[in-house]
Amino acid sequence: MTNLIGIQTVWLKWALRIFSIGLLPTLTAYPAFGAERIKFNYGLLEESVPISSLETYAKTGKIDNELSGYSQYIDKKQLTQLRKVLLTPIPLNEVEVSQFLYTPIGERLLQRLGKVIQTESRLSGFYAIRAALILSAADQKDFTLLNVLRKFPASAISINLNQSLQIVNALQDLVNQTQSAVALINQQSQQKASNTSTLNTVTVLDLKKPGSFRFLKETIILNDISRLRKFPADIYLPVIQTPRPIIVISHGLGSDRTSFAYLAEHLASYGFVVAVPEHPGSDSKQLQALLAGTADRVTNPRELIDRPLDIKYLLDELTRLSKSNSTFQGRLNLDQVGVLGQSFGGYTALALAGAKINFKQLKADCPALSDTLNVSLLLQCLAINLPNTEYNLSDTRIKAAIAINPVDSSIFGQASLSQIKIPVMIISGSSDTVAPALLEQIQPFTWLTTPNKYLILINGGTHFSTIAESPNASIPVPTEAIGPSPALARRYVKDLSVPFFENYVAQQPSYLPYLSKDYVNKISQQPLPLSLIKSLTSEELQKAF
Template sequence: MTRITSKKTVWQLALRVFSIGLLPVLTANQAFGAERIKFNYGALERSIPISSLEAYAKTGKMDEDLAAYSQYIDKKQLTQLRQTLLTPINLNQVGVSQFLYTPIGERLLETLGKVIQTESRLSGFYAIRAALILAAADSQNFTLLNVLQKFPSSSISINLSQTLEIVNSFQNLANQTQNAVAIINQQAQQKTTTASTLNSVTLRDLGKNGSFRFSKQTIVLNDLTRHRTFPADIYLPIAQTPRSIVIISHGLGSDRTSFAYLAEHLASYGFVVAVPEHPGSNSEQLQALLAGTADKVTNPRELIDRPLDIKYLLDELTRLSKSNPTFRRRLNLDQVGVIGQSFGGYTALALAGAKINLEQLQANCPSLEDTLNVSLLLQCLAVNLPSGSYNLSDARIKAIIAINPVDSSIFGQASLSQIKIPVMIVSGSADTVAPALPEQIQPFIWLTTANKYLALINGGTHFSTIAESANTVVPVPTQVIGSSPALARRYVKALSVPFLETYIAGQSSYLPYLSANYVNDISQQPLPLSLITSLTSEQLKLPFQ
């Protein structure tokens, strides 16, 4: 733990944690509320009246109580504090209540309850939940400030000892991630320098549209064996010969329009693109949760149903290619690739041959409340699956792209090392949902397939590559999406084409595009892009297993 050397350091930490640390966390997870906020470090205690925060938030003026602490944080952080206190939370009481009573919501409350406590310094689990639900009842005034005022205790106690542990853990992860990112960027740059001396071929920008025209139609699939009905959008290029197939799997709470931009782009290069909507983990499921007609963010069964959706879709496309004139002689079912983002990244890896590792999950999930890796909340749902062996791989799939995948515990090294087909992992260095180091960089090291790629978007977040859907239930704040999402999406387009052309369509002429040299050519600020094909734990000096 960090050593506290003076009282001033303690209160400086308290203000900084509150203004730039805890506030964003609480806003993201909808938590906090009362008359005073007390910061405790052992026997030491200081406090701020909530009325002081309210006055500052509404008028921009500090009273004596708040002014005494202003020396510990700069003007930018004070401005952020004011904005955060008054930013509307776009959820209703039913939605907040429903989420906070789900297993994932309760896990988050357990973690927050260690830091945010009642006046008697007991866990704030129930108080936080009550404050959120009460504050959400006033939909016109559902802000963090209102949540503070609804906290069912005369004061809110912030445990700085626990906060320090979280801060230290976060800092350790951040330092390790920065180290890994620096090494990846350096390695990519070295390969660029070498390639530039050997390769004088001019490569075009594959982020621009191809020359194929295409049509789009929606089919509805009904898998009677699973009592599961779901739609899929099919993008059919106009061509004289059967074309390779790419399936895109969306993330949790998204839908089939989230990657329509990528589907259209790949269709313009002659790929048949099929985009299914997974009914138990799409935007409708999230809407049902917030409306009170569902009691889960997603069901553990979705971990099985998602890959089976894609298997069933391929079976249906096979049937249509024989019976439906629109599809006849237009599909090459021997050349299939899958692209997935987040939960869809998990889906792609499962189809590629990674098996759910229940033994590892049972070891990792009991200590889940101490993790900074939010994606483990989703992965650990698998421990509730019925025991048995699930065959989720599909031999028809010849290569996959996993964008921001969640995979570290549900698969781990033992399962990921079994994948034999080409894999590209796309990672964002600023991903706070599925952190880059444990969820993408470390899993990349574990892969043993002969053809593997790690594309790192420096500054990219978990949401950078997702296009906003018209069906979005809770809009993602701009600061969470990060800067230049259009650039991140352009990278996905520019990398998907050569990877799929090479490993799905068998066009070796595209292999030069899967190089650090090409990536350096298309890389731009503020999201510089790097690409590597190998990495070891020894290079990162981390104790990976």
């Protein structure tokens, strides 16, 4: 039963908390009664437990006779977790939940859940699960997993243990392999370099502290008529009348240009011009439109093309402003440009760096989407709906790229990532459940062939660790999804982005010692220990498994 609750919780969090969106349906087709029992079946064998027993335990901590037979197989800690899972409120309403569950991504998740959680006649639970979630969400004072069980529109919920065990085993395999890969990276990061580090021969700067440049913030509105695309961008300008290198920051799905304002300000204090565009169609306004019922999808597949084109258009506009606008004239160096992005923005950064959409890889991976544990493929596989043609998304003006929690395994794959020629830094969180570290960052790192590549691993970091909460957020990210000490994770991003861009964009080689194991080990702190490696092969990774 712990496996059952765990599976339900994982998918519920993926569907409702990670994406945190939903679509208004009609509820009249569903009867307003709920399940009385949960039946566990494995072939011809079947056992059951009353939902009332779960409810009694959740609310009082008492285990009745019906539940006692199962409780002996669950340790005390797991039982405590079970109570918490059953009673933890879900901060969404029926509009937000249904909005998501009627999108293509939501329906994909329901299809997967429906194989495990079935009706009493052992048919797919697709429609029953959706009805239970929406009906439970309508009771805003009691939207919990326990209430979802109560609202299931059948007299019993049938759990297919064979399917459950397949998912659990696949998940355990992924966890085990990820732990092995993380251990390998941590071990290599602790090894001393064969040559003496130059870090000890220089005055070590505290790069998490602001630099010496004052700066101003200007907001410009860009209007790309050719794409009917109008969007704002914040420009952070150092107060100096000489051309300065430019860094562009691309936010993630459902976020906006404020989510990395802390980093934009930090880089500007070191003399970089920082440009932060907002991508319409995959920003916080898109999620707000979805919740309001004026949009019918998480994002349009076209966003996979438009996001890199937004950056290219922004650089074109900055080129024009540097010649015609007194505020920008003589202050922008368009020959020294770097890009940084997180999640969907990480994809954007790698596309601009030279990775092309890999339709062959997508065709191989996306048919098995209903069986994947990699949530990020739901976003990557949207590209299947794009015309299969050659898209010109790279930009030769960009000299280096940082990708934080990028999604790239299928939309680029080895064939495309190996084509990147510029320096790349990938930042990964070992506890990322949205873009899993092994599948989306560690293994893709082995595919990079550029001689200057860095893999930064934040042990215990999640998909949301480095993102500052936006004042425009539709729904706050739950604390448990953010993980421990996000301030430390953001400090790491400051500590490492400055020397990376100083060295590879601003051409200041004195910062190279800060891109070393010695420096990373020096700034590493609990509860998010930090590791850095500059090389890793597929063979080494397989050997670790």
